[in-house]
Amino acid sequence: MEKEQAMLLLLFLMLGIITVFIVFVVLYMIVGHTSRDIGILRSIGAPTGGVAVVFEGFAVLTGVFGAGIGLAGGCVFLWRMNAIEQWLYTHYGWQLWDRSLYAIDAIPTQVDLWLVVSIFAVAVTACLVGGLAPSVKAGLKRPVETLQVSQI
Amino acid sequence: MSEMLKASGIQKSYRMGKATLNVLRGVDMSVKEGEFLVIIGASGSGKSTLLHILGALDRPTEGQVAYEGTSLNTLRGRKLDRFRNQTVGFVFQFYHLLNELSVLENVIAPAMAGVGTLGWLSVRNRTIKRAEQLLEQFGLKDRLRHKPYELSGGERQRTALARALINQPRVLLADEPTGNLDSRTGSGILESIESLHRAGQTIVMVTHDERIAARAGRVIRLTDGVVQNVNKSI
Numbered sequence: 001m002e003k004e005q006a007m008l009l010l011l012f013l014m015l016g017i018i019t020v021f022i023v024f025v026v027l028y029m030i031v032g033h034t035s036r037d038i039g040i041l042r043s044i045g046a047p048t049g050g051v052a053v054v055f056e057g058f059a060v061l062t063g064v065f066g067a068g069i070g071l072a073g074g075c076v077f078l079w080r081m082n083a084i085e086q087w088l089y090t091h092y093g094w095q096l097w098d099r100s101l102y103a104i105d106a107i108p109t110q111v112d113l114w115l116v117v118s119i120f121a122v123a124v125t126a127c128l129v130g131g132l133a134p135s136v137k138a139g140l141k142r143p144v145e146t147l148q149v150s151q152i
Numbered sequence: 153m154s155e156m157l158k159a160s161g162i163q164k165s166y167r168m169g170k171a172t173l174n175v176l177r178g179v180d181m182s183v184k185e186g187e188f189l190v191i192i193g194a195s196g197s198g199k200s201t202l203l204h205i206l207g208a209l210d211r212p213t214e215g216q217v218a219y220e221g222t223s224l225n226t227l228r229g230r231k232l233d234r235f236r237n238q239t240v241g242f243v244f245q246f247y248h249l250l251n252e253l254s255v256l257e258n259v260i261a262p263a264m265a266g267v268g269t270l271g272w273l274s275v276r277n278r279t280i281k282r283a284e285q286l287l288e289q290f291g292l293k294d295r296l297r298h299k300p301y302e303l304s305g306g307e308r309q310r311t312a313l314a315r316a317l318i319n320q321p322r323v324l325l326a327d328e329p330t331g332n333l334d335s336r337t338g339s340g341i342l343e344s345i346e347s348l349h350r351a352g353q354t355i356v357m358v359t360h361d362e363r364i365a366a367r368a369g370r371v372i373r374l375t376d377g378v379v380q381n382v383n384k385s386i
Binding site: 036037039040041042043044045046047048050142143144147 | 204209210229230233234235236237238242244248249250252261262265266268315319
C-alpha cells in the first residue's frame with residue numbers, strides 16, 4: 001500500500017511539473033498574441049505590475065477553475081465508482097476489481113479532505129508558478145516596440 | 153508662454169545586425185505651454201521616434217527630455233507610468249484601440265489604469281460621466297456600446313482622441329492622426345484638434361503633410377534626424 005501511495009505521489013509530482021510547463025507555454029503564447037494590447041495599455045500608463053497581475057490572475061483563475069472542475073469530477077467519480085464498475089461488468093463483463101483476489105465486495109472509497117485541499121492548492125500553485133515568467137514578460141514589454149510591430 | 157517640454161541633444165539609434173541606424177542625430181527643441189506645434193518631415197525622418205521620446209514611450213540613446221525641469225531619463229516604474237497616464241495623451245495613426253472593449257470602456261481605460269482597482273471605485277461615476285461628455289463632444293454619443301471594429305476610421309480616431317483626453321493631460325501628442333483617413337474625415341479630426349488648442353490644450357502633432365502643418369502655430373522641420381528649421385508657420 002505504501003508503494004502504491006509513493007507511486008501516486010510521484011505521478012502527481014510529474015503531473016504538477018507538466019501543468020507548470022503547459023501553463024507557461026500557453027500563457028507565453030497568449031502574451032505574444034496580445035502584444036499590441038499590452039503595448040496600448042502600457043502607452044496609456046498601465047503599470048508594469050498591473051499588466052503582470054492581469055496575466056498572473058488569468059493563470060491563477062485557470063488553476064482555480066481547473067482544479068475545482070477536476071476535484072468535483074473526481075468526487076462524483078468516487079461517489080459512483082462502484083456503480084460504474086457494476087455497470088461495466090453487467091454490460092461488458094469487464095470487472096476492474098477481481099473479487100477472487102480481494103476479500104471485499106466493493107472498491108473502497110474514502111475522501112480525505114486534507115488531501116483534497118492539498119491537491120487543489122498544488123494545482124493552483126502550479127498555475128501560479130507556470131504563469132509567473134510570461135506575466136512578468138508582459139509587464140516589462142516596452143510600449144513603443146509592440147505598437148510599432150503591430151502596425152507593420 | 154512657459155517651456156513645458158525641452159529636448160536636448162536627442163539621439164536615437166537602432167542596431168540592425170552589425171550596422172547602426174541613426175534615426176535622430178542631436179535634436180534640440182522645446183514645447184511651450186498652450187502652443188500647437190507640428191513636427192513635419194518625410195517618411196523615415198525620425199518624427200514619430202521623436203514624438204515617442206517626448207511622450208516617454210521610448211528612451212533616447214543620448215540626450216534628454218525634461219518635463220518642467222525634470223528629466224524623463226530619471227523616471228522609472230510608477231513615476232514613468234504616471235507621466236504617461238496623467239501628463240501626456242497619445243493619439244496614434246492606427247488608433248490603437250482595444251477591440252475587446254466598447255468605445256466607452258476604451259475611453260475610460262486610462263482613468264482606470266491610473267487609479268487602480270480600489271481607486272477606480274471612488275472615481276468611477278465621475279470618469280464615466282466625463283467620458284460620455286467627451287464622446288458627445290466628438291459626436292459619438294450613439295456609439296458608446298459599440299466595439300471599435302464596428303466604427304468608421306474617423307469614429308475610431310475620435311474615440312482615440314477622447315481616450316487621450318480623459319485624464320486631462322497637459323500635452324496631447326498626435327502621431328499622424330489623419331494619416332489613415334480620407335481628406336474629409338481627416339479634416340474633421342483636425343478641426344477637433346484645433347478647437348482643443350483654442351481651448352488652451354498644448355498639442356504636438358507629427359505629420360508629413362504641408363497643408364496640415366500650415367494650420368499649426370509653430371512648425372519644426374525634421375530631415376534625416378536633425379532639425380532643419382523652426383518656423384512660426386509654413
